[in-house]
Amino acid sequence: MGLSKTAAFTAQQNQLAEWAKALAHPARVAILQHLLQMESCVCGSIVNELDLAQATISQHLKVLKQVGLVQGTVEGSAVCYCIHPENWNTARDALNALFNPSPAQNPSKVCC
Amino acid sequence: MGLSKTAAFTAQQNQLAEWAKALAHPARVAILQHLLQMESCVCGSIVNELDLAQATISQHLKVLKQVGLVQGTVEGSAVCYCIHPENWNTARDALNALFNPSPAQNPSKVCC
């Protein structure tokens, strides 16, 4: 088939998977790290930072925008990109909730 | 093309993307949550927990095993799955490092 059966899972699980998918490419990880390192938004040429064609980077930025982790505002002839603070924190909290489940559950449990 | 240009990125970025890719499907999120909820490993029938065919779940488990987040040991006629504690913590730390970068960098910076 090739189609994720999203209906079979909870909204929370689908949302978490969406965020993970946005992080599931080294170029997008690199873009996010670059945006985080900057003092404020990056206006223009993220292209120069990566060894990828302009069209490819634009596509990765689109993915990050669609999932809400990044916002872009037109600033004259350039476009300024920065992390979307609220969504960024929401995604962080969701991933934290997966890795640090509720109270006493940790992966150090005894195994077979 | 369709081939990730892993050579263009750092090992850290590629590794992070690998882990994110493993989480980038709701079925795998559900499997991990189920393994975390259990007292110890799950021996047999994770299949009953999800609305997916046995072959599909086996494939998702293979992905989780290949990336190291899950380990499986044969126990008689069944197979016991559990979270791989060290790798789980390593992945958690790597994702934390992305979301909470070094000292003063946070996404609350001023934007355009």
Add this chain to the structure above:
DNA sequence: TTAATTCATCGCAATATTACGATAAACCGG
């Protein structure tokens, strides 16, 4: 040994992702 159970793997079909050249759209300086 035989039948049942459990899980992995193969093979296929459908869809998604990745990458990039080409091109379009929007803006600015002159």
Add this chain to the structure above:
DNA sequence: CCGGTTTATCGTAATATTGCGATGAATTAA
């Protein structure tokens, strides 16, 4: 208005992912 710069989108090709039926391998119970 006219080039130059910057970014988005389109179209295409290559590859990856998802899902599942069918089949195989290993074990257990009888």
